[in-house]
Amino acid sequence: MKYIITIITIVAFGSIAYGFTLEESETQLSHKYIGAGTAALFLVAMPLFLYKESKGKKMNDYMLTEENVRKMQGKPPKKTENQ
Structure with a gap:
C-alpha cells in the first residue's frame, strides 16, 4: 500500500510539472494535466x-473534549458533584 x-x-x-512545461499553444492540454495531477x-x-x-x-483520542484538553494542559480531571 505504501508503494502504491x-x-x-x-x-x-x-x-502537474509536465502541464506547466507545455507551450502556450497547448493550453487546454496543459490545464488537463495540471487538473488531473491535482x-x-x-x-x-x-x-x-x-x-x-x-x-x-x-478517534476519541484525537477529539478536543474537555477531558482531553485538561490532559494536555496537565490539570487534574474535573470532579462531578455525585462523586
Missing part, C-alpha cells in the same frame, strides 16, 4: 494515505 501511494504521488506531481493528489493519494495511517487508532 508513493507511485500515485510521484505520477501526480509529474503530471485531482489525483487530493482525491486518491491523500485519502489512501489517511486510511493507511489511521488504521487501529481511536
Whole structure:
C-alpha cells in the first residue's frame, strides 16, 4: 500500500510539472494535466494515505473534549458533584 501511494504521488506531481512545461499553444492540454495531477493528489493519494495511517487508532483520542484538553494542559480531571 505504501508503494502504491508513493507511485500515485510521484505520477501526480509529474503530471502537474509536465502541464506547466507545455507551450502556450497547448493550453487546454496543459490545464488537463495540471487538473488531473491535482485531482489525483487530493482525491486518491491523500485519502489512501489517511486510511493507511489511521488504521487501529481511536478517534476519541484525537477529539478536543474537555477531558482531553485538561490532559494536555496537565490539570487534574474535573470532579462531578455525585462523586
